[in-house]
Structures are given as C-alpha cells and as structure tokens.
Amino acid sequence: MTIQSRYRGRFAPSPTGPLHFGSLVTALASYLEANSRHGQWLVRIEDLDPLREPPEATGEILNSLDAHGLFPDEPVCFQSRRHDAYQEAIERLLGSGRAYRCSCSRKQLQANNGRHPQNCRNRHFATLDEPFAIRFALDDEQSRWQDQLLGPQQQVVRAEIDDPVILRKEGFFAYQLAVVVDDIEQGITDVVRGSDLLDMTAQQIQIYRALDATPPRWLHIPVILNEQGQKLSKQNHAPALDDATPVNNLFAALNALNQQPPQSLLAGSVDQLLEWGCKHWKRRAVHLTRR
Secondary structure, eight states, X not given: OOOOSSOEEEEXXXXXXXXXXXXXXXXXXXHHHHHHTTOEEEEEEOOOOGGGOOTTXXXXXXXXXXXXXXXXXXXXEEGGGOHHHHHHHHHHHHHTTSEEEEOOOHHHHHHXXXXXXXXXXXXXXXXXXXXXXXXXXXXXXXXXXXXXXXXXXXXXXXXXXXXXXXXXXXSOBOHHHHHHHHHHXXXXXXXXXXXXXXXXXXXXXXXXXXXXXXXXXXXXXXXXXXXXXXXXXXXXXXXXXXXXXXXXXXXXXXXXXXXXXXXXXXXXXXXXXHHHHHHHOOHHXXXXXXX
C-alpha cells in the first residue's frame, strides 16, 4: 500500500471529557497544517473505553469544534462503530504470528522485567481458560524516522518487553491497534499530534508494516503545560473550553503555537482568524516555543 499524494490529516480526541485548551491547540495545529497544504482534515472520535467516557463528552467535543469553526471535510469517524475492522486486523496478526494471547498480569510482568513468566509469545494455543489480552509481537529494532517538526528520531524497540496490548482482557480494543487500522482505512498521510505520543511511534511503525501499509508522516508539537508544569489534560482537571469565546480561544491557541497573530484579529470573526492562520501558518515557528 502506497501513501496517497494528497495530504490527509486528522484530529482524534478521546471523549473522556470536554475539549480543553491543550486539545484546541492540537486540533488547530492539525487543521492549519492540512489546510495550508491544500489537503483534507478529518475528525475521529476515539471512543474505545466506555468505562472512562461520560455519555455527554462526544457531543461536547463536536460542539466545541463547530463553535471554533473546525469543520471536518468528511463525516466524523467513531471508533466504537469499527470493532469488526479491529477484530479482523487482530485475526490477521494472530494468523501471521505477529500477535499472541497473553494471560500475564501487570504485576507478573513487572516482577520479571517485562518478560512473560508463562512464555506467552511462544505458546500457540487457540483459546485460554483464563482471561487474556492480545499483544502485538514486536521485533527488536533500532527504529529511525523523520519527524516533520523535531527532525531525525530514533527509538529502541525491545521484543517481548515492549509488546503493546492490542486487545485488553476486558474485551476493549487498544489505542495502539485502532489508531493504525483507522489511519490506514482513512488514507491518512500525515499525523499532527502532541509530543507526549512520540514514544509510541516506533511501535506503531511496526504495526503498519505487519498490516502491509506505509506509515504516515508524523509531526509532534509541544504539549501545553499548566502552572504546575504538568501536561494540560482532563486527568489534571484542565478547564473546559468556553465555546462562547471562540475568537479569543483561537487567538490564544495561535500564540501557543508561536504564530504571532496580529491583535486586530481579536475584533474579527472565527472565519477571518482561521483564514489568517491558514495563510500565515509557519510550522517551524512551533519548534521555537518553550514548554
């Protein structure tokens, strides 16, 4: 599978709560990058874990994006409606020997320095009588790739020790699998996301290869921090965006991305601000932000 020539990007929030300022910065960066490249920008709701997702969160997120003029070019994709695709990918990986069933607990793995005391990678059973997860079987690798903002990257990937879960014991599909399957299905060529996800890239590259697909290009932006120096997140009680002040919010997000918007934009509309942002988007300026 070859990468598409036309730029296709996406914003993919998890609906564990309403959008906060850090989410808006990521959404805006991905939107501006896609539009400045005359590409398409999609929205995907990564609703894989109903135990952590308030029922109102998805609607709040989509309403916030609409209020800020961030409209996708295709209908919104919901991971909760794509279980068949994830299961198909898992069966394919199991069949090719790139995934395996694992009944080890986190405590057992920690006690064995990440090694599987039950030798799960080499046990070829069709089913288990006890609860089990399914893990992707990584290869030992010194992974290297080019980040579109951070430059050359490298990461050591350790077989067995780093093998990510792709289906949890509770029966929920895991992010590492779903994000790859969806990016392949949607023809995503470029991913703009927070630098907190940088360490997942090397594992995802191997999953792409195992599914005979070409990885996208990645651009990792600095995460927004709170006054305590923590990543702005729902877990750290980041306040929800005020959808009644979208121009102010977007103006602040442009500043957080070091785009230096003129003060006159504060007196304009959301459309005018986004038009300015797309026309003047400077990806390299983001790298100069201090976090």
